[in-house]
Amino acid sequence: MEEGELETLEGFLEWAAALGISDSIQDFQSRKRKSCLGNSLAVSIFPDAGGRGLGAARDLRKGELVLRVPKSALLTRDSILKDVILSSAVNGHLYLSPTQIMTVCLLYEMGKGKNSFWYPYLKHLPRSYEILATSDDAIWTTEKAISKAESEWKRANLLMQELKLKSRLLSLRAWIWASATISSRTLHIPWDDVGCLCPVGDLFNYAAPGEESNGIENVESLMHSSSLQDHSLSTEHSTDNLPVERYDAHIQRLTDGRFDEDFGAYCFYARNKYKKGEQVLLSYGTYTNLELLEHYGFLLKENPNDKGQRRSMGHLAYSGSQLSVENEISVLKWISQNCHVILNNLPTTVEGDSMLLCTIDKILNFRNPMELGEMLCRSESEACAFLEASSLQKKKMVLSCCNAVRPKGQLNGGN
């Protein structure tokens, strides 16, 4: 997102304020603010960590409630299915998965254009995503990713035709866009596993959980200092008389975002102390780098969830040599562009197969993607011999990966 585009967000933030989305409790009920942000948070660009995101509009204390998004502003399956035409059509296609239905709902809502209640929000969704399933390489070379997206799209096609979606919304590209929106932007809600799209709340970029301490003193300061604290709520939520388990729940709750039944809203809490202007980050969950890449399209230089096990290299239960962060990132990126076919299709338990472990060991030790490519070509016969035993299809995939990385003119198996 370009810096200039921030200005066009004004209308969206005003619309959000009218729905009761707010970073300031004083105006939470009045809904008359010009913008839902400005008290605790501000939209800004963070080129090194997620692009568009939310920064601290002032110094924030750890545990402060910084944003509240009322239930009525969330895009959930339930809320979109209030459209009677959509819901009666969907009722005839209950063989579709909840995520497929949500994907159709999103495309249907997009098709309404300016007539959609959520138009100001939908207008500001990214137009494209860089998650694996949408990278051109993935689209054209990852048979698994394509066939999954394609078969889900085909299954939902009848319903989308019935809904008379415009042709651009019926395409596989539109389907992948909607699936990526759902994969990278939905937040957990207790009543629907598909989750919800949360206007403004989905502008928080990610930081891995687990680095911050949950000190009781922070809870204490939070309960009396939050800019969003209203007095009726602070009495009701006073920690003084809480039983231990509820007190623990408070501590946990206060460092991240979650749907809060008491408030009837999605609530976001500052997980750390932030200085004015710093990016306020949210944990979407515990992910390895490969999972982040797959679902969100980015990697963390330091990912605590990649420590201890080499799960970042796919499903491989491997705990061999260490790889430097830069190495790992370049290898992961390279693999994501060229070789995820191999990772997706390797057996999930490879312990005991010394030959393959040795190959993986080499992969982990490569200094750059070119070397990795060359190694894959060299070890092609070994890898194929191993894979032959399990599946011819996998062998074909390794060969196609090797062909993709082999310098022009080199023949299969030659070195």
Ligand SMILES: C[S@@+](CC[C@H](N)C(=O)[O-])C[C@H]1O[C@@H](n2cnc3c(N)ncnc32)[C@H](O)[C@@H]1O
């Ligand atoms: C929920 S959205 C966050 C807001 C998003 N930046 C936007 O402009 O709407 C999640 C997406 O933001 C980006 N993102 C979030 N955290 C990131 C991080 N730490 N580093 C790089 N990209 C990140 C990824 O593209 C991810 O798919």
